[in-house]
Amino acid sequence: MTAMTHVPDRPGFLPRLSAHHLQRPRLTASLLESSARVRLICAPAGSGKSTLFTECLLQAPVECTVCWLPLAGMSMSVAVFCERLAQALGLAAVDESSLLYELARLSSPVWVFLDDYCRVEEPALDALLDRMLALASPAVTWWIGTRRRPPCNWPRLLLDDALYECESAALALSRGEIAQLLRHLSPAQADDVAGRILQRSGGWCAGVRILLMQKCDWSQKTLPQQRMDTLLDYLQHELFSGLSPELAEAWRVLAHLPRFNASLCDHLFGAGEGAQWMRTLQLLGCFIEPWQGSPDWLQVCTPLSRLMRDEPWSAGRSWHRRACQWFAAGQHWKCAFEQALLAEEYEVAVSLLQHFTFEHLFEEQTVVLLLRLYEQRGEELLLGSAQLVGLVTAALLFAGRFAQAADCIGQLSRFLPPPSAGQQRQLIARWQAQQGWLLHLQGHMGEAREHFEQALNDLSPQAWTARLLCLSGRTQQALLCGDLELAHSINREALCLARAEGSLLFEALLELDHAQLLEQRGASARAEELLANLCDMLDASVERPTPLLGRIALRRGRLALNMGQQDRASGLFQQGLDDCLRSFDKRVLYGFLGQAQLAADQGDYPQAFMRLRDAERLMQQRQIPDTVYRGVLLQVSSEFWLQQGRPELAREALSRVLRHYRGPRARQAPPATLELIPRIECLLILAEIRLGQAQQPMARLQNLLEYAHSSRMIALEAELLWVMSEVAWKLDEPESARGYFDSGRTLASHFNLQRLSMKFDQKALNLWPGSTLSAPLLEEGDNEGSLSLRESQVLGLIASGSSNQQIADTLFISLHTVKTHVRRIHAKLGVERRTHAVARARMLGLCR
Known part of the structure; x- marks a missing residue:
């Protein structure tokens, strides 16, 4: 509840703002500028409704009478409500009819704030509110803050343009707004910490405030227990105290589920009653929201759900067991698998894996769940089936646990010989596909290529997933060898197969290889467009493919970094880092590297080296072989040392790491770092020349x-x-x-x-x-006569003698766009012909 204080220039008691309050004009401006006579905010507890109204109240016109009615969510009779409202307005009449009459005849402007309207259903009071809102008095503006949306005639108000509703999601604090609250930190640190707070809290105002109340070691991403206790106490007072014991227990159960609907609630809490409880909790504003925008599924908001799952729950196993039964009956295999693990029903979890395919690995948390089951029941998994062993092996390879993956691959021999020669060939081909990937990731290119090619010769059309994985491996090897034409050819074959099988997830995985190919050819803009379109398609998936989206974000971050878009790169690297951390992807390394390079570009080398140390620490904690990360970490570190004027450190590190990539037992570079070896050689020469030893x-x-x-x-x-x-x-x-x-x-x-x-x-x-x-690098809009980056590129190609069609092909833009750029170049340079434009640009130093 917002605190009250007396304001001398306005009658009654009005609220005040906290000393830690953050002004948010993006919200107050739209509320204050609206001409609607009813302004509604319906949102859960702690969303900042009262604070937002207080901001608006303090900006009320001087001639406006302000009436602030703090209702504290309490139930009350119609008579009590009328009495309190009349008293706040300074009216003598207190009965309903007289109050409605007085409201209708008001002539001077009045703002009536109903703060925290009744939280439980009160039909008589709701009917009175509906009648008051129906009074079309132009003098009265209603401001209603509530957790529960009362059943008023909102459609009519909306059609009459008399209603403005501030969406609940808009109340969440943004990353930038949270950073403004961290005034004691440097801008870079504030942005980094704000990102972590946003991830934990979802921008929920009360959650953000609690996270900021005490000091915390954000570098370790841990929270002190007392802070969690504060949040639990807040929920006890603001949520559970207003619910019946049955509803409170139902909410706790739902908070432990990844998603739910009316049918699942009926299964858990009783036919008819369960669905009603779910709707009641939803109406009461108990932090229940659509699951990933779905019209059929709901979830408890993520920050609170995560908190509840971290708390001890003695009754949890039985509820998870029942949820597993329902999900399995509905063939929601991943949810059933997760609930079986939480119920510690490991035999059931193993049996559910028969319904999984390799595409499930791209869905959120699937790899994490498989790794958890492997740690608990590794032997049982390896005795199941060849398909099950292959699935676990893929998860281990994805997470970078190569030693365990090698053990799993070795277990495939248990299933030999199969009933027929054809089945034996297929089993051996599957073994070769996975063995090829293991060797590929370990840096043994020749052996891996041999396995890939033999597997591709023997795999049947039904084993298209294994074939696609082999083709992806061959694409990456061609890229590592610098044979971009071969890489393009193999990638096209794989994409055609994925599309023919209707697999969007595999198509996305292969498009990542395609984007890497485009980046190598200098077509960064085209690669970014490809990946952006890919994200749009994947976002429409029912199950969010977190592992793929994480890798795509990291690749887009690298493209943005190379194109000089530092702010955008920062956001993409953070998104990719978060997603890869959640899915245990070894590619999380490149999120840290991207952040380190951004820091170094700003001259913040302590921060850059700290991100490199964070990467190394995580790799070691997750037991990922150093062949995955050591070379690229030393290469980036050496780049920073050279920038700092420390060539002796760079030479020592580069000489040591280069020995692993040269000689008879040389290893290939990791697939995500195609230019690693030539870059190391280049940096080594630069270090030697600066030391005078080249x-x-x-x-x-x-x-x-x-x-x-x-x-x-x-x-x-x-x-x-x-x-x-x-x-x-x-x-x-x-x-x-x-x-x-x-x-x-x-x-x-x-x-x-x-x-x-x-x-x-x-x-x-x-x-x-x-x-x-540096003249041509002026951004568009810096001044009226400057050339944009794209216009500078077009002008440079004109100067080299390229035609409009050749320019379009080189820059991957349409012919119409080229003509538009040429027209603008002529206008900015004050010329009419291409030759005059080139001559003028050379005279000004815009091209050479």
């Missing part, structure tokens, strides 16, 4: 450049040219340095590699003071 640096860099150029690895080629310009300068070859510089910067600019372009601009300032090379 041997034939230009020849070694030229070999790397030829490899990057022949493989069409655009970003790597541009970065190598950047390094070659520095090395040539160090070797006192200024003309060569300028040539490499110009070639690299042109390449980076044409392919929208903004982050790399900024490195070129910095080098230009260091080596050639007064350079105008």
